[in-house]
Amino acid sequence: MDFYYSLAQIIGFHTLLGLSAYIVLQTGQVTLAQAGFFAIGAYVAGMLTVLAGWHLVPAMIVAGLAAAIMACLVGFPALRVRGLMLVIATLAFGEAVRLFFFNFDYQIAKGDVKIGPLGGEGFRQIRWFPENGWTSFEIMLFVWAVVALVAGALWWIDRSRFGAVLRAVGEDELAAQSVGINLTAVKVTAMTIGGFIAGLGGSIYAHYTTHIEHANFNVLLATFAIAYPILGGLRSVFGTIVAVIFVQGFLVEGLRFMGDWRNLLFGALIVAAMNLRPHGLIDAATARRLARLFGREQRRA
Amino acid sequence: MRKTAVLLGSALVAAAGLAFPGMAAAEERAVIIKGFGAKSGVVRSFGINSEAAMRAAADLINSKGGVKLGDGATGKMEVEFLDDRCTAEEGISVVRRIASGPALVAIGPTCSNVAEPLFGVLQKKAGDASDSGLQFPIFTDVAVKGGLAKISEWAFRNVPSEAQMYNSLFEWVKQTRPELKTIYAGVEENFAHSRASWYAVMKEAAPKVGLEVKGEAKWLLEDTNFSQQVREIKAAAPDILAIAAHPFTTCGVLKEMRRQGVKVKMLIGLTSSSSLETLQGCAREAEGIIIPTSFAPVTPEAEAAAKQAARFDGSLDLHSAAAYENMFILKKVMEEQKVMAKPDTVQADREKIRKGLAGLKQTDGLLGTIKRTDDREAIKPYLYVHAKDGKWAVLHNPLTN
Numbered sequence: 001m002d003f004y005y006s007l008a009q010i011i012g013f014h015t016l017l018g019l020s021a022y023i024v025l026q027t028g029q030v031t032l033a034q035a036g037f038f039a040i041g042a043y044v045a046g047m048l049t050v051l052a053g054w055h056l057v058p059a060m061i062v063a064g065l066a067a068a069i070m071a072c073l074v075g076f077p078a079l080r081v082r083g084l085m086l087v088i089a090t091l092a093f094g095e096a097v098r099l100f101f102f103n104f105d106y107q108i109a110k111g112d113v114k115i116g117p118l119g120g121e122g123f124r125q126i127r128w129f130p131e132n133g134w135t136s137f138e139i140m141l142f143v144w145a146v147v148a149l150v151a152g153a154l155w156w157i158d159r160s161r162f163g164a165v166l167r168a169v170g171e172d173e174l175a176a177q178s179v180g181i182n183l184t185a186v187k188v189t190a191m192t193i194g195g196f197i198a199g200l201g202g203s204i205y206a207h208y209t210t211h212i213e214h215a216n217f218n219v220l221l222a223t224f225a226i227a228y229p230i231l232g233g234l235r236s237v238f239g240t241i242v243a244v245i246f247v248q249g250f251l252v253e254g255l256r257f258m259g260d261w262r263n264l265l266f267g268a269l270i271v272a273a274m275n276l277r278p279h280g281l282i283d284a285a286t287a288r289r290l291a292r293l294f295g296r297e298q299r300r301a
Numbered sequence: 302m303r304k305t306a307v308l309l310g311s312a313l314v315a316a317a318g319l320a321f322p323g324m325a326a327a328e329e330r331a332v333i334i335k336g337f338g339a340k341s342g343v344v345r346s347f348g349i350n351s352e353a354a355m356r357a358a359a360d361l362i363n364s365k366g367g368v369k370l371g372d373g374a375t376g377k378m379e380v381e382f383l384d385d386r387c388t389a390e391e392g393i394s395v396v397r398r399i400a401s402g403p404a405l406v407a408i409g410p411t412c413s414n415v416a417e418p419l420f421g422v423l424q425k426k427a428g429d430a431s432d433s434g435l436q437f438p439i440f441t442d443v444a445v446k447g448g449l450a451k452i453s454e455w456a457f458r459n460v461p462s463e464a465q466m467y468n469s470l471f472e473w474v475k476q477t478r479p480e481l482k483t484i485y486a487g488v489e490e491n492f493a494h495s496r497a498s499w500y501a502v503m504k505e506a507a508p509k510v511g512l513e514v515k516g517e518a519k520w521l522l523e524d525t526n527f528s529q530q531v532r533e534i535k536a537a538a539p540d541i542l543a544i545a546a547h548p549f550t551t552c553g554v555l556k557e558m559r560r561q562g563v564k565v566k567m568l569i570g571l572t573s574s575s576s577l578e579t580l581q582g583c584a585r586e587a588e589g590i591i592i593p594t595s596f597a598p599v600t601p602e603a604e605a606a607a608k609q610a611a612r613f614d615g616s617l618d619l620h621s622a623a624a625y626e627n628m629f630i631l632k633k634v635m636e637e638q639k640v641m642a643k644p645d646t647v648q649a650d651r652e653k654i655r656k657g658l659a660g661l662k663q664t665d666g667l668l669g670t671i672k673r674t675d676d677r678e679a680i681k682p683y684l685y686v687h688a689k690d691g692k693w694a695v696l697h698n699p700l701t702n
Contacts, residue, residue, distance in 0.1 A: 001401070002397055002400065002401050002435075003394075003397045003398045003400070003401035004401075006393070006394060006397040007394065007397075010390065010394060102490075102491075120490060120491065120493070120496050121493065121496065121497065122414070122417065122493070124417055124418075124421060124452070125421055125452070126421070127421055127425070127434070129433070130422070130424070130425070130432050130433045130434035131425075131431075131432060132433075133431055133432070133433045134433055135433055136397075136433075208390075208393070209389045209390060209393060209418040209421075209422075210418050210421030210422055211389065211417045211418035211421050212418075213414060213493070214491070215414065215491055216388075216389065216390075252391070252394075253394060253398075256383060256384070256395075256398070262384070263341050263384075263386075
């Protein structure tokens with residue numbers, strides 16, 4: 001069972017990464033900065049548990065806040081541009097963060113060994129979970145408790161006035177502005193929330209792998225971050241979760257038995273999925289069917 | 302409806318893959334050894350060769366009667382190799398998948414950036430009840446970055462000591478080519494092994510023999526254009542150029558050096574580049590490059606092993622030869638520790654293997670005796686090879702000189 005618990009953990013932190021992009025995509029912005037926020041969360045949380053000896057939970061919150069602050073700072077200048085220009089700007093930010101950690105050394109002596117980030121060599125021994133005796137099952141429950149909290153919060157936002165504002169900005173900026181919505185405030189807020197979620201995801205990732213290095217937070221990770229909500233559909237947070245399960249559970253792990261063929265099928269199946277479900281795995285019709293299934297529409301009626 | 306059927310079908314296939322992680326390895330009295338490493342990406346050749354070496358060794362062991370198990374029964378070695386795509390996340394996932402099945406031990410990974418996190422996931426001190434890390438023995442063949450096995454008592458390596466090899470190589474250079482005074486490096490900056498080999502090994506070793514380090518040009522594993530770096534090399538005009546990079550970019554740099562007409566008096570390469578891939582990629586440009594290695598077919602055992610691996614479509618180099626050796630070492634350990642290879646003794650067998658590997662002081666290798674250190678690393682015999690007429694030829698063998 002250990003393997004399945006471990007897989008659930010992977011799906012969990014990738015879901016957080018996808019959800020961090022989901023809320024930004026609600027405003028119609030395509031961002032490749034999420035890998036950078038994920039990296040900030042990973043390094044900050046790792047340093048707090050390994051170097052400062054913090055408990056993981058406060059370390060995660062601080063890591064999330066650090067990533068959120070950075071997202072807010074990046075949001076102001078970056079969101080002045082739109083479309084492809086924003087993609088390039090956020091991509092540049094993500095690479096800047098990666099290169100910062102590539103050159104970032106901060107080691108302290110603990111006993112006869114030095115610990116902490118060491119530039120290109122990475123940051124090893126982030127072993128808070130095993131050192132505190134957490135089993136894979138417990139880690140999985142913890143990861144999914146965080147995912148549930150975040151997904152629940154986003155689900156609530158989706159149904160709130162603020163959610164409507166996000167969608168209004170995403171649908172038509174001009175119309176939204178004409179009814180008095182402050183575009184910059186909305187976009188920066190979405191970016192900040194996204195940064196916080198990515199920071200949480202990164203902090204779990206660091207403690208899952210026990211070793212992080214700059215190369216883990218590259219453009220491919222940033223691409224996955226936006227691919228999850230786009231593939232899953234922007235109608236519901238559950239779309240992102242389904243997409244992560246599809247990619248990490250099915251394409252990466254489920255097809256591993258196929259050996260070399262897996263890599264060939266990987267791209268082809270994503271293309272096939274997007275063709276078969278052009279509006280996402282959980283599109284509006286599916287979302288309605290699910291709502292009917294769980295009786296929400298009847299209650300509304 | 303058809304779309305739904307397609308998606309449902311795909312989901313069933315995936316579910317089958319997830320539900321039977323150890324499907325091929327369920328047979329009783331089989332001694333299951335899993336390999337894992339990169340079988341895709343620019344370092345895929347390492348995984349392909351390791352798999353071939355493991356299969357070749359298993360075939361030979363099985364043809365000679367297999368493994369004598371603790372109750373006197375015979376165990377047949379079964380090998381399966383999984384691709385981790387040289388990423389930490391997948392490497393950890395692969396090992397957790399392997400550990401969830403009946404495999405007794407795993408050989409891998411290819412990449413140091415996978416080995417380092419992977420060893421962190423293992424229990425740090427064997428038997429420490431307060432540490433919930435994975436209790437599964439891993440016997441590494443390829444990932445060569447220095448000092449990784451000390452991360453966990455469940456981690457073992459049969460990789461050469463680069464510090465020892467390059468120290469010795471520079472000593473030999475000083476003795477045989479005293480006119481060479483300066484050294485410059487080309488470093489594949491984003492690959493843990495390449496970086497460590499220059500900054501922690503060669504850059505430390507060169508000044509000890511009086512070589513002046515003039516700096517380094519840097520590039521990335523994925524780079525395909527090296528014009529700027531070669532200009533830097535040209536400007537430095539070193540006597541010796543050390544290329545701490547894997548075959549793909551080593552060849553890129555050497556080809557660019559030829560294009561720009563840059564020549565140095567001596568080329569020194571990374572251990573991992575003493576492989577067939579370098580010669581297939583740039584035999585002409587690599588002519589003369591000197592590399593220390595822990596494998597060359599210079600003994601009857603090594604020659605036979607190379608032929609055996611070729612039967613399984615692989616080539617033996619310093620890395621895949623280690624995978625080959627590991628299989629025989631594991632056979633010996635299993636027999637000494639009286640491993641049972643029964644479904645209900647899997648964890649006990651893993652602990653026996655860990656204990657057996659930890660207790661080894663020396664093992665047999667293809668080039669001679671391999672010493673084992675207290676921190677679960679190997680001290681392997683080595684020699685220097687150079688590229689000559691499109692082949693690797695032995696330049697100097699400290700074993701016989």
